[in-house]
Amino acid sequence: xxxxxxxxxxxxxxxxxxxxxxxxxxxxxxxxxxxxxxxxxxxxxxxxxxxxxxxxxxxxxxxxxxxxxxxxxxxxxxxxxxxxxxxxxxxxxxxxxxxxxxxxxxxxxxxxxxxxxxxxxxxxxxxxxxxxxxxxxxxxxxxxxxxxxxxxxxxxxxxxxxxxxxxxxxxxxxxxxxxxxxxxxxxxxxxxxxxxxxxxxxxxxxxxxxxxxxxxxxxxxxxxxxxxxxxxxxxxxxxxxxxxxxxxxxxxxxxxxxxxxxxxxxxxxxxxxxxxxxxxxxxxxxxxxxxxxxxxxxxxxxxxxxxxxxxxxxxxxxxxxxxxxxxxxxxxxxxxxxxxxxxxxxxxxxxxxxxxxxxxxxxxxxxxxx
Numbered sequence: 469x470x471x472x473x474x475x476x477x478x479x480x481x482x483x484x485x486x487x488x489x490x491x492x493x494x495x496x497x498x499x500x501x502x503x504x505x506x507x508x509x510x511x512x513x514x515x516x517x518x519x520x521x522x523x524x525x526x527x528x529x530x531x532x533x534x535x536x537x538x539x540x541x542x543x544x545x546x547x548x549x550x551x552x553x554x555x556x557x558x559x560x561x562x563x564x565x566x567x568x569x570x571x572x573x574x575x576x577x578x579x580x581x582x583x584x585x586x587x588x589x590x591x592x593x594x595x596x597x598x599x600x601x602x603x604x605x606x607x608x609x610x611x612x613x614x615x616x617x618x619x620x621x622x623x624x625x626x627x628x629x630x631x632x633x634x635x636x637x638x639x640x641x642x643x644x645x646x647x648x649x650x651x652x653x654x655x656x657x658x659x660x661x662x663x664x665x666x667x668x669x670x671x672x673x674x675x676x677x678x679x680x681x682x683x684x685x686x687x688x689x690x691x692x693x694x695x696x697x698x699x700x701x702x703x704x705x706x707x708x709x710x711x712x713x714x715x716x717x718x719x720x721x722x723x724x725x726x727x728x729x730x731x732x733x734x735x736x737x738x739x740x741x742x743x744x745x746x747x748x749x750x751x752x753x754x755x756x757x758x759x760x761x762x763x764x765x766x767x768x769x770x771x772x773x774x775x776x777x778x779x780x781x782x783x784x785x786x787x788x789x790x791x792x793x794x795x796x797x798x799x800x801x802x803x804x805x806x807x808x809x810x811x812x813x814x815x816x817x818x819x820x821x822x823x824x825x826x827x828x829x830x831x832x833x834x835x836x837x838x
Contacts (some may be wrong), residue, residue, distance in 0.1 A: 491757040491777040492820055493742065498834060502659035507782045508667035512742050512755055513657040516620055516671050520703055527801055528666045528705050530684060538577060540565040543710070543838070544596045544703040546605060546616050549628060549830065550677050551718050552695040554578050556828065557642065557681070557809065559629065561616065564838045565592035566799045570614055572608040572629060574683060575788070577828065583640060583683060585612065585631050593656030600671065600701065603640050618701070623649035625673070625699050643741060644679030644690060646697050651675040651726075653751035660704075660736035664808060668704025668736060674715060674718070674728040675699070696726055707735055710836040713761045715773055715784055717810045721822060725750045729814060731773060732779065733761045745780075747814055747822070749779040759790040765792065767804065771831055773812075782812035782824060784831050799838040806831050 494772050496511040500518045503509065506526030516628035522542050523535060533541075547560035556575040562568060574583040575765035587609065597603030597618055606615035611632035618625055624648040633639040648655070655673035663667065681688040696718040711734070729747045736743065738756035747754040757775045762773075771784035786806035794801045812827045814822045 490815060490817060491755075491775075491779055492817070493755040495755075502657075502667065508661065508665060509536055509659045510661050510667070510738075511659060514654050514753060516655065516657055517669075518580055518601060519598055520669050520701075521598045522667070522669070522703055522705065525665060525667070525705070528663075540592070541705055542703060543836070544658065546596055546618075548616070548646075548697055548699045549626075549716060549718070550690070550695065550697040551828065552690060553762045555681070558830065559614065559627075561594065561596070561605055561833075563592050563594045563596055563613065564836065566590075566838050567794075568592055568594050570612075572614065572631065572640070573790075574681075580788075581615055582788070583637055583641075585637065586792070590796075596701075596703070598737065606625065620648070623647075625675075627679075628758060638684030638826065640681070642679065642681040642718060644677055644681070644697075646673065646677055646699055647692060648673060648675045648693070650686070652753050653748060654727045654753035656746045656753055656755065657743075658742055658750050660734075660742055660744070661738070662707060662736055666705035666794050668702065668706060670733075671699075671701040672744065673699045674726075674730075675727065675750075694720075696728060698728055698730060702728070706836070708837065710834065710838075711735060712832075713835050714832040715761065715771065715782070715810070716832075717790045717824070717827050719827040721788045727822060729756070731756065731759050731761070731782075733759060747816055749816055749820075749822060752816070756814075767806070779815040780812075782810055782814070783813070784829065785809050786831065800835075801837070802835040804831070804833040 503524040511527045513667040545562035550557040559572040569588045573584045596605050601620040604617040613630040627644050629642040631640040637831050657671045676692040677695045678692040679690045714732045727749045732744045743758050745756035757777045759775045762772045773782040785808045787808040790805045792803045810827045
């Protein structure tokens with residue numbers, strides 16, 4: 469009888485440990501840059517680097533390259549998503565060196581109306597900031613202005629958009645601020661390796677957002693109490709044929725806590741040790757394990773997002789499709805970015821389960837040959 473009691477107790481204890489043993493990742497000490505003495509670092513940090521210049525990597529390939537040619541192998545972009553109860557704004561500035569692009573999309577979740585602006589320019593004239601604590605990048609052309617100012621010294625990121633009216637679209641203006649200080653949110657920076665000397669860098673920050681937008685003459689005030697934003701900065705010696713998939717979602721849980729997650733699947737090595745996956749609840753960061761993102765049918769089919777640790781179990785159901793294909797002979801891209809709903813659950817570092825019920829978000833699937 470005693471042996472049976474001990475046996476049952478051990479089973480219960482074993483199940484308890486299995487349930488509450490969650491994935492952990494080493495958070496490294498602050499470093500000035502993701503490259504030291506010509507060698508790329510690998511790891512996860514909870515603050516941005518002071519400088520990010522991947523040209524400092526020595527011999528990223530097995531054969532020597534001139535600095536200018538090496539620079540063409542670095543792809544880089546900055547993007548943001550801003551969401552409240554009624555509007556979903558996302559934008560991106562991208563430099564693939566052979567060509568560059570800018571994209572802005574505003575989606576009205578009440579009326580289902582979408583306002584979009586996209587431009588693609590040959591050549592790599594933009595240089596995205598190397599000093600995230602106080603630097604900016606902008607895209608200017610006739611009737612279009614887009615600027616991202618990373619001002620981490622002041623714990624904020626400022627965004628400016630000014631798109632003129634045309635026959636096909638209304639005018640759109642936005643002046644918004646990511647308030648990292650008020651949010652008290654912990655950002656995440658990673659440096660991941662594709663090979664021994666080729667790496668990628670990513671910085672992600674979730675924060676409350678305040679500001680104003682004007683769309684077609686309508687003024688939209690972004691109340692920081694209900695508005696959340698995700699800012700991302702990417703640079704890397706990505707493979708010639710780059711394949712990446714991302715899932716991003718933000719909202720408020722049943723306790724009115726602000727949460728958000730950003731999950732990605734890419735070609736980096738050793739994703740269990742370090743990856744770009746993160747969950748924020750009330751500003752607290754949980755680095756998440758690697759995930760597998762699968763889609764069994766066509767573009768309208770559900771995306772299944774799962775890990776091997778029991779911390780990520782989500783289904784993304786596309787609602788609004790967006791698909792762009794570019795082919796420039798020497799370069800090509802295939803980019804799907806549907807908007808839709810997430811359902812499932814996530815588990816944070818403390819073992820707390822976060823139910824996800826019909827929360828609006830974004831899926832992205834990119835193939836890039838450049």
